[in-house]
Amino acid sequence: MKIKNKGNTMASAKAGAGASTGITVLNSQGTKVFILDVPATAWADCAAAVTAIQAGQLVGCPQSLGSMTATRSSTTYKCLSSNQTAKSLGAIEYGNLEIGLLLDPNDKAGQAAIKKAFADNTEVIVGIELSNMAEGTPAATPVKGNGTVFWFKAGVSSVATEIAMDAAVLYNVTLEISSEITECPMKENIAKTP
16 A cells, blocks of 8 residues: 555555545644625635635634534325335525634634624624645645635524633534535635636
């Protein structure tokens, strides 16, 4: 087995004629969370979205992000006259996202933006950038590229300050996802994104 450190991909040296098989592992370490106001006009494409998100308020030191979920309700129909069944699916419903943060009273950007959204009962854009930067890309900037970015509109439904014995003080936030979850792929140069 040959282990390639870049991209955390493990691939067999004898994969076949030019084919590369392997397991890609994307580390969560290095994931960034951004908060920004909902734009007055929709972004035209991923390039515009990622540029705006990276210019948003960076939320300091997230501990956990939970799961971004989208589900459809399912109804099963059965016949009395046979063993046949059929299913119908309902509309898409987006879940909530639980974010755990180290409480930082001096975070006048990210945590302050979350507190303001909760107090004002206003929706925000949440951008989550993964750590899969392109090779040779030292930093996530609109010029140098970006990791995979997920973004969506959300309201802040709850905030909680958690204080426990022998532990850091945490700031836990629940975001109610209220739009489609859009995925913008990793790019070496975001300007190339269609």
